[in-house]
Amino acid sequence: xxxxxxxxxxxxxxxxxASAGLLVGFYLPERSKLAAQSADPVRLNAWVHxxxxxxxxxxxxxxxxxxxxxxxxxxxxxEELECDWGKFRTEFPPVDPxxxxxxxxxxxxxxxxxDPLRKAGATAREMLVQAAAQxxxxxxxxxRAESGxxxxxxxxxxxxxxxxxxxxxxxxxPANVALKDPAQFRLIGKSMKRLDTPDKVTGxxxxxxxxxxxxxxxxxxxxxxxxxxxxxSFDDTKAKAFVGVKQVVKTSRGVAVVADNTWSAIQAxxxxxxxxxxxxxxxxTSANISKTFAERAQKxxxxxxxxxxxxxxxxxxxxxxxxxYEAPFLAHATMxxxxxxxxxxxxxxxxxxxxxxxxxxxxxAAQASGLPATKVRIHSQFMxxxxxxxGMTDYVTEAVEVSKAIGAPVKVTWSREDDMQHDNxxxxxxxxxxxxxxxxxxxxxxxxxxxxxxxxxxxxxxPQNGIDRTSTEGSHDMGYGIPNKLVDYQWTxxxxxxxxxxxxxxxxxxxxxxxxxxxxxxxxxxxPVEMRRKLLAQNPRxxxxxxxxxxxxxxxxxxxxxxxRGVAVVNNVGSYTAQVAEVSVDRGKxxxxxxxxxxxxxxxxxxxxxxxxxxxxxxYALSAALKGKITIDKGRVEQSxxxxxxxxxxxxxxxxxVHIVPSTQNPGxxxxxxxxxxxxAVANAVFAATGKRVRKLPIQLT
Amino acid sequence: xxxxxxxxxxxxxxxxAIPEMPLLWYLRDSLGMTGTKFGCGMALCGACTVHVNGxxxxxxxxxxxxxxxxxxxxxxxxxxxxxxxxxxxxxxxxVPQCGYCQSGQIMAAAxxxxxxxxxTDGDIDEVMRGNICRCGTYQDIRHAIHRASEIKAGGxx
Numbered sequence: 040x041x042x043x044x045x046x047x048x049x050x051x052x053x054x055x056x057a058s059a060g061l062l063v064g065f066y067l068p069e070r071s072k073l074a075a076q077s078a079d080p081v082r083l084n085a086w087v088h089x090x091x092x093x094x095x096x097x098x099x100x101x102x103x104x105x106x107x108x109x110x111x112x113x114x115x116x117x118e119e120l121e122c123d124w125g126k127f128r129t130e131f132p133p134v135d136p137x138x139x140x141x142x143x144x145x146x147x148x149x150x151x152x153x154d155p156l157r158k159a160g161a162t163a164r165e166m167l168v169q170a171a172a173q174x175x176x177x178x179x180x181x182x183r184a185e186s187g188x189x190x191x192x193x194x195x196x197x198x199x200x201x202x203x204x205x206x207x208x209x210x211x212x213p214a215n216v217a218l219k220d221p222a223q224f225r226l227i228g229k230s231m232k233r234l235d236t237p238d239k240v241t242g243x244x245x246x247x248x249x250x251x252x253x254x255x256x257x258x259x260x261x262x263x264x265x266x267x268x269x270x271x272s273f274d275d276t277k278a279k280a281f282v283g284v285k286q287v288v289k290t291s292r293g294v295a296v297v298a299d300n301t302w303s304a305i306q307a308x309x310x311x312x313x314x315x316x317x318x319x320x321x322x323x324t325s326a327n328i329s330k331t332f333a334e335r336a337q338k339x340x341x342x343x344x345x346x347x348x349x350x351x352x353x354x355x356x357x358x359x360x361x362x363x364y365e366a367p368f369l370a371h372a373t374m375x376x377x378x379x380x381x382x383x384x385x386x387x388x389x390x391x392x393x394x395x396x397x398x399x400x401x402x403x404a405a406q407a408s409g410l411p412a413t414k415v416r417i418h419s420q421f422m423x424x425x426x427x428x429x430g431m432t433d434y435v436t437e438a439v440e441v442s443k444a445i446g447a448p449v450k451v452t453w454s455r456e457d458d459m460q461h462d463n464x465x466x467x468x469x470x471x472x473x474x475x476x477x478x479x480x481x482x483x484x485x486x487x488x489x490x491x492x493x494x495x496x497x498x499x500x501x502p503q504n505g506i507d508r509t510s511t512e513g514s515h516d517m518g519y520g521i522p523n524k525l526v527d528y529q530w531t532x533x534x535x536x537x538x539x540x541x542x543x544x545x546x547x548x549x550x551x552x553x554x555x556x557x558x559x560x561x562x563x564x565x566x567p568v569e570m571r572r573k574l575l576a577q578n579p580r581x582x583x584x585x586x587x588x589x590x591x592x593x594x595x596x597x598x599x600x601x602x603x604r605g606v607a608v609v610n611n612v613g614s615y616t617a618q619v620a621e622v623s624v625d626r627g628k629x630x631x632x633x634x635x636x637x638x639x640x641x642x643x644x645x646x647x648x649x650x651x652x653x654x655x656x657x658x659y660a661l662s663a664a665l666k667g668k669i670t671i672d673k674g675r676v677e678q679s680x681x682x683x684x685x686x687x688x689x690x691x692x693x694x695x696x697v698h699i700v701p702s703t704q705n706p707g708x709x710x711x712x713x714x715x716x717x718x719x720a721v722a723n724a725v726f727a728a729t730g731k732r733v734r735k736l737p738i739q740l741t
Numbered sequence: 742x743x744x745x746x747x748x749x750x751x752x753x754x755x756x757x758a759i760p761e762m763p764l765l766w767y768l769r770d771s772l773g774m775t776g777t778k779f780g781c782g783m784a785l786c787g788a789c790t791v792h793v794n795g796x797x798x799x800x801x802x803x804x805x806x807x808x809x810x811x812x813x814x815x816x817x818x819x820x821x822x823x824x825x826x827x828x829x830x831x832x833x834x835x836v837p838q839c840g841y842c843q844s845g846q847i848m849a850a851a852x853x854x855x856x857x858x859x860x861t862d863g864d865i866d867e868v869m870r871g872n873i874c875r876c877g878t879y880q881d882i883r884h885a886i887h888r889a890s891e892i893k894a895g896g897x898x
Binding site: 103104105106107232233235236237238239240241242243244245246248249251257282283300301302303305372373374375376421422423424425426452454455647651654655656657658659662680681682686687688689690692694695 | 759762763765766769770771773774775776777778779780781782783785786788815816817823828831832835836837838839840841842843844847865866867869870871872873874875876877878879880881882883
């Protein structure tokens with residue numbers, strides 16, 4: 040195991056340079072087990088376990104993929120438990136119905152934990168206080184919880200939580216506990232340092248791909264390059280002759296090479312001579328996909344949202360404009376390629392995975408192993424990025440299949456090429472607009488028809504009545520007050536599997552809507568902020584971030600020569616975001632210099648993490664806006680690595696300024712809030728710079 | 742298999758390894774030193790960066806046979822206790838998010854500071870553009886490199 044000395048309470052002391060001797064917990068399940076053996080933690084509730092030696096353990100049921108859950112969920116628990124910051128350990132627990140559904144999707148961790156985790160901390164605290172009151176024979180009103188102790192206010196006597204935990208656990212959990220007045224918060228709302236940083240700068244953090252088990256084998260899988268195809272037959276002579284290779288086995292969607300190291304497995308998987316049954320998608324191309332979308336969009340789709348009478352509004356308009364927009368498929372390209380380690384035995388199955396969906400991973404492993412879910416243990420690891428990709432369970436299924444076939448623990452590692460060419464993608468999408476403006480230049484009618492594949496369908500749930508709201512979100516729920524509005528959807532499958540991608544439907548629809556809104560502003564002779572301001576009059580929180588971003592970006596004031604601004608707004612994941620991009624265009628090359636961002640995400644738990652997530656989302660979205668494009672030829676993905684699927688690098692990253700609106704509303708989500716407005720803000724700035732309207736992503740002018 | 746002798750994190754090391762195997766996989770699979778990460782396998786992303794004779798080197802394309810007699814430093818050997826100036830600056834700035842690329846970022850930054858004690862933004866761009874971060878920590882990396890430069894020069898830690 041790693042360096043770092045444990046003191047008797049099991050805390051890891053980090054270097055003196057780290058913020059004034061902060062004690063940070065350690066998070067590795069292996070270490071937790073050591074501590075558990077010596078300290079017998081007592082479960083006060085699902086999230087809070089306290090051992091007689093005073094070790095407090097927080098069960099972080101929402102896994103960490105960079106979004107800060109280990110730190111922010113600990114803030115919620117520690118705030119109410121009244122224990123000192125950092126004087127606790129954290130652990131990713133196994134799947135347990137006590138936590139409800141375990142998964143990190145839709146930027147929901149804080150939103151869904153805000154009440155339950157504060158209550159869990161407060162309930163545990165009340166039980167400890169009650170136990171102390173009983174031991175002293177006093178009323179609990181005489182007792183106060185403070186820094187890991189219960190204090191007798193009249194005598195000054197103190198009992199530590201560890202001394203009380205055994206008795207407290209035997210008490211009934213109080214049904215209703217009072218939560219703190221936010222004015223009394225000492226941790227919530229503060230920029231506490233991230234608890235996961237020290238291990239992440241020394242290489243000690245264990246990601247899924249770092250799993251090692253006794254007797255473990257290493258595998259790589261050749262999969263059909265065409266989506267939906269299968270291996271008809273294969274010749275493994277060359278693969279088996281490769282150094283380190285032990286075995287070749289068939290899986291449900293390919294052929295696995297099992298070796299004594301990862302490199303041999305990957306190299307030899309490329310030497311397999313597989314005859315593929317390529318199935319019905321073998322001739323698909325990107326050009327054909329675009330054509331299919333355009334054809335489908337000729338005909339009315341299923342109405343998703345409707346206000347007023349669009350036909351009448353258009354007929355009576357003084358001026359009409361229309362436009363067609365398109366967005367490509369995108370890969371997730373997490374830095375940690377997909378991987379999973381599985382150990383299937385007759386009596387049970389252990390799975391070590393970086394997964395966004397522990398509950399679904401357990402189900403997938405149960406199905407692939409043939410064991411009941413109760414016999415499957417998911418060991419959640421830190422994720423090297425998720426972005427929606429790790430909400431899928433295909434990589435878990437494969438590892439379980441290979442372990443079952445060879446009767447040994449195995450780690451299946453995807454090469455970058457495997458990862459990029461066997462992703463489920465952000466859907467390509469086609470969006471057709473018509474708008475009608477009145478004589479004053481204000482929009483009175485707005486029609487948007489969208490054709491694209493369905494994410495829920497790819498995930499096993501075909502749209503009911505042809506409606507998949509993930510395909511139209513950002514459009515059917517746009518915040519603008521226009522009297523006559525219609526959004527309709529043409530569900531169009533094109534043989535490419537799709538799934539959730541950071542901010543989902545908003546990633547394409549907010550680009551479409553906010554770009555076309557800019558076109559409406561130009562057609563109506565209005566400034567883009569002035570146009571939005573009027574249309575958001577009934578939407579105070581979106582209007583609030585628009586006003587803030589306009590002020591902070593000096594909207595309307597002069598910029599240095601050659602620089603131009605664009606604006607966009609979005610309301611997604613329960614939060615409100617406005618962004619202004621400052622760009623220059625030199626011989627067709629777009630440079631994004633600065634992004635000013637205003638966000639209203641309700642009550643903030645950790646402002647530093649909110650800012651960090653906005654910076655993160657902005658760079659992620661900018662990669663897509665400027666470069667991201669997965670194309671299909673002969674049913675295959677043409678890109679395979681970062682050479683042809685490049686992303687924004689440090690020299691292209693803009694300066695980002697984040698302004699948070701103070702709020703006491705319930706928390707909104709933050710991981711995905713910063714993504715959608717970037718592409719339209721940049722595209723609108725490019726229009727300001729060049730007069731050229733970008734209607735197709737990525738933004739490439741040459 | 743072949744015996745290849747080199748220095749690993751300051752200690753003499755004798756590897757019994759497949760000569761064509763990249764150093765990355767020898768570290769991770771043979772030695773269990775998992776701090777060095779696999780990202781692309783083609784020297785395109787920088788996640789696997791280590792130092793070979795002080796130079797930032799992509800271990801995913803560095804064959805074991807090329808290492809005889811060389812000095813190899815990995816994230817595990819950058820400092821005994823996580824207190825290299827770059828690591829200190831990274832902690833101060835809370836740079837990592839998911840953290841997966843950060844071993845490579847830190848090794849690249851540490852090598853840069855050995856060459857240029859006080860790098861400009863341009864120097865940082867030139868070297869660090871080889872290291873991808875999908876969480877978009879670039880602005881924090883830039884601040885932290887400038888801070889590490891101060892710490893290294895004796896600035897207050």
